[in-house]
Amino acid sequence: MPTSKPVEVLLKEKKIYEIVNPRLVQAGPDISIKEAIRLMQERHAGYIVIAKDQKVVGLFAENEVVLKILENNVDWDQPVSLFMNSSPVTLNIKDPVGKAIDLMGHGNFYHIPLVDENNHLMNVLSVRTLIRFLSEFYPTEVYNLPPKHDQIILTQEGG
């Protein structure tokens, strides 16, 4: 990571497609809640981008599962489209990373579907990818700080 430029400049220059992982969990709007949840659990993903004909039509994420489905007597055979967020914020893959930081900081979501000029779904940007990107801006010594706390974390779930 070249750190010759100030972070402010890098946030404007760096494009989202340069930092994302090639990992996208997507499905059509007709899959059932049951299938959606199985897919998220199998892929260990907190979201599914719901797409139809390559266009983003919604986002089904942990928020929807916990707030709308758990303990609400929902019939799991219903299509996911009834419970998804049908107007998720999207970004162009060529937008600067700084724009994603602004959106993520103010919105109530952890994933932003990414599209190209033709509005076709290309990828997804997760909040963890962003924080990893930011953590690269410190001098290498920060990674090697002596441990302050006496515990070892075994899994990343839930933290």
Next chain:
Amino acid sequence: MNTIQCPACGSQNLAGEDRCEQCFHSLMQRDLPRAKKDDAIQSVMMTAPILELLTGKDLLVASTTDTVQKIVKIFQKENKNCILVYKKKKMVGIISFRDLLLKVTGKIEDLSKVKAEAIMTPNPEYVRAEDPIAYAVNKMAMGGFRHLPVLARDGTPLSIIMIKDVLKYLSKRKEK
């Protein structure tokens, strides 16, 4: 094996060593390396304490024996997405949406029969309010955590910070 790099000479040492085996520089220092002078964002993240992120509003605490059903109801009512689990004034776990998605949804029939301790992520990483923001960012990035408890010296909880709080703070700084 965990190793730590000596900030002085760059050689690798076993994690937890008091000093660098090669050059005898101390590896116990608590202060962070300094940011570049002309880099406003880098400076603020390395010098501003986590204290600046705290709102005092995001703190929910459950007991190990509270039921998962009760916790879900509280999440839904309060629109919160993370709760600390305490037992006898000591933090023993954390529960977020991710635990509910991976361990509860579709796997547990009756949420009123399962206790928090069965599904929590035990012994979560945490930070102190006086640690620099960079420290929290590093922990979140390395561990893949979206939430970090902020504890006082005596172990009492002060807040839970989210990645979102860090991004919001940065995005404000960026505009200045």
